[in-house]
Amino acid sequence: MSTPESGQSESQIKLPQKRYYRQRAHANPFSDHQLKYPPQPSEMDWSKHYPQFYPTKDAKCDKKVEFADIGCGYGGLMIALAPLYPDNLIVGMEIRLKVEEYVYERIKALRAQNPGQYQNVSIMRMNAMKFLPNFFEKGQLTKMFFLFPDPHFKARKHKARIISNTLLAEYAYIMKVGGILYTITDVRDLHEWMVEHLDAHPLFQRISDEECNQDPVTEHVRTATEEGKKVARNEGDKFLACYRRIADPYDA
Template identity: 60%
Template structure:
């Protein structure tokens, strides 16, 4: 009688996914410190095939950028919903960025779910998400071409409570020019926080900047962006913590516009 061949066991997601307890680090990092970062001189120098090998040769570049992506909850939530859209997380903390990198690798190794509409351009399996360790306050234009992004996310950023620390807030008049540069007209900036003072700060600065206008959640849902709003509200580590503590959240969104002549 012929011996039955043993099939190789498929990797189990729960057994190879990284554990956060092994990647502990402070909740925030000083963006003005020397973090010994390597970064490209310009977007032309970025080899995106290293980050998205399944899309090599497609000419695609990231369209969604999650600034200060934390443990990657937003990226992981959106990846299967927009399988043909490349997404990049930017995180300055060493251990946290390593966790996200390992998490994506594990999900790619264990995922067998095809994208909703599989094609040569939408391989699925979390192939469309990646992360770089970067200081977005200093090097965002080093990664993204002008008008290359359709969405920028600032989810539960460091509030920098002290007045003398406000210059370190990720939303500031100086930085808004860079965000407008990389975001295409019609693109959306998504912000959310559980700190009311910071929510008012971000809304005031973005509303005052001539290349952004406030857009309400109902209008975005009518445009089909409901899944993004739901992920912004509920998919991040910080957002879930606020829910567990029955805290409040403040969501504000802004559309990149062309200046009127």
């Protein structure tokens, strides 16, 4: 396999091939994976992820990660958004080790092929259902993405779904009021489940279809991910639902 270190010139730097990074589609979010995470957001070393923005661990940087793609898979959305939002730091979290390695190699190759670009996008292997508050402060994120999440069809597996009434409290916590949470799936059941829980959550408000269609990100949410492309190839349905983080109506 070629790596940038193996003495090739820049023009020969190849993107990683997905076939070397296959992994089964499921990971148990309840088990203890070997993960590395900071005890709290202030101790996070972002310099490994965004060296152009954070030259060292303790470097002062007024930019914080604002977009998080939860369960980013092969990273298609982040790669699409990176050039569109060059001033926004984007992080993908993926629990599957090999998939995370693929995205890492992909970003590394893209950075090498396009000097100065893709500096604002990075990936980490993480269980986002457990450790988001270790990375993000209250109200830090302006966009969160949940694209084609694991459907966990069986009723007894529903607690493993990435959208649930109790997990939404954590997402609301790390999101800024006004921030947008995007969900899309090709599974109607799961779509209805996500809508039901988000609708019921007092800190999220559904965004109308018209407004969603005006959002430049929506198009990429539909088409940029590998999963989205697969569904399109199979001519399957895609169900989109976007929500705005609102202030607690109870406080008003």
